[in-house]
Amino acid sequence: MSSQSDPVDVAVVGGGAAGLMAALWAARAGARVVLLEGSRAPGLKILISGGGRCNILPSASDESDFYTSGSRHVLARLFRTWSLERVREFFEKELQIPLVLEEETGKLFPEWQRAVPVRDRLVEAVQQAGAQVLVPWRVEKLERSGEGFLLKSSEGAELRAARVILASGGASVPNTGSDGAGYEMARRLGHSLLAPYPALVPLTTADEELTGLAGIALPVRWRALLHGKVMEERVRELLFTHRGFSGPAVLDASHWAVRDRAVLEVAWGALAPEEWEEHWQSRGRREAAKGVGDLLPRRLAEILVRRARLREDYRIGDMTRAQRDVLLRVLCAFPLPVNGNEGFRVAEVTGGGIPIGEVNPSTLESRKTPGLYLCGEILDVIGRIGGYNFLWAWVTGRLAGESAARPLRAPVRA
Ligand SMILES: Cc1cc2nc3c(=O)[nH]c(=O)nc-3n(C[C@H](O)[C@H](O)[C@H](O)COP(=O)(O)OP(=O)(O)OC[C@H]3O[C@@H](n4cnc5c(N)ncnc54)[C@H](O)[C@@H]3O)c2cc1C
Structure with a gap:
């Protein structure tokens, strides 16, 4: 590849969800934009997202769906720059990607249930706006x-921007191209x-009785406990x-276990002690395994x-109060015996990264190096499962693109 001596206005490093969005909005704002993608094609992670169906957005969102070590105020401010409603409108009206709601999860998918056209339409839009990929x-x-x-x-090759x-x-x-190289570039700047x-x-476990349940899925109420304090609590499905x-x-719960070594406690079937008591009330003669197995998978x-x-x-009916209490604790406050995790090879996102306090929340410009902008997963923000990570990538990509394209010098007055 030959060197380009004529500087471009904006160079975007990385052609994932955030970079494509950034290139698009910077080019639309009139800047001369080059998008540099290290892999064989842009948007490889979009292609494998949502099991190949691309959960492009959530149907509802607020800041509690995101996690950062930084200020939640900054987070809220960033999301106000492009509301979920407008992002959805952008995909449906401008990119002509009709979205459908998956009722039980609240996730939005392209009507075609395929990620390929999502990536392709984004790349086309970037090129049509005049950016070079x-x-x-x-x-x-x-x-x-x-x-x-x-x-x-x-x-x-060399490029000036x-x-x-x-x-x-x-x-x-x-293997999608995101190997953490950008962190070092940001550090050097x-x-x-x-x-x-x-x-x-x-998450992994050494508990062979539980891994023997592989393939069984059921709803649980999970709680992350740090020094005895409940940090987060939700009802969702667990899969052995x-x-x-x-x-x-x-x-969703994994970041508490991986980063903070928090205890993850689950209530199987998402049932509360009172619900078990009520179920057992008229079943005193039932054997314990059956009295529990009525509402949970039998082997569990x-x-x-x-x-x-x-x-x-x-x-x-023969259980003492103390025995009943022990059983209720096992059923409703079971600490998952976690001994590790499956690592970056399969993790859907990376926690940590560049602190959001180091970028200007109105523009995403670096507070350390003027002229540098950061967006997407490189920043210290993760969302939960459900389209929230793409929402973060779209919103911050657009803001970084628009901001970086602003005139480099104030216009000269006549
Ligand atoms: C299996 C899987 C399924 C997922 N499903 C969903 C989902 O359905 N919904 C959802 O919201 N989120 C999902 N996510 C998360 C989502 O894909 C990411 O949060 C999102 O893609 C992050 O976008 P990004 O542009 O910041 O980073 P990335 O998508 O990782 O893009 C970064 C790009 O930069 C390029 N790059 C890196 N270093 C260099 C370099 N030195 N030079 C040039 N290029 C470089 C990489 O090749 C890559 O293309 C999923 C993730 C995975 C792994």
């Missing part, structure tokens, strides 16, 4: 040069880094796997009864 162009070095920046590729948008993502699923960790990731636990409940019920140190054929 260079693939593969892996940025190896990003440094300040005069008033702007010099970017060097792994193939030895007045402004740079760093949209290189996190470190999750590195003065940023600090909150240690990246795998998030929205399945051959190595541990997954499903929306565990993926048998394990839980044994964990409560009861014989499976012990009758519900």
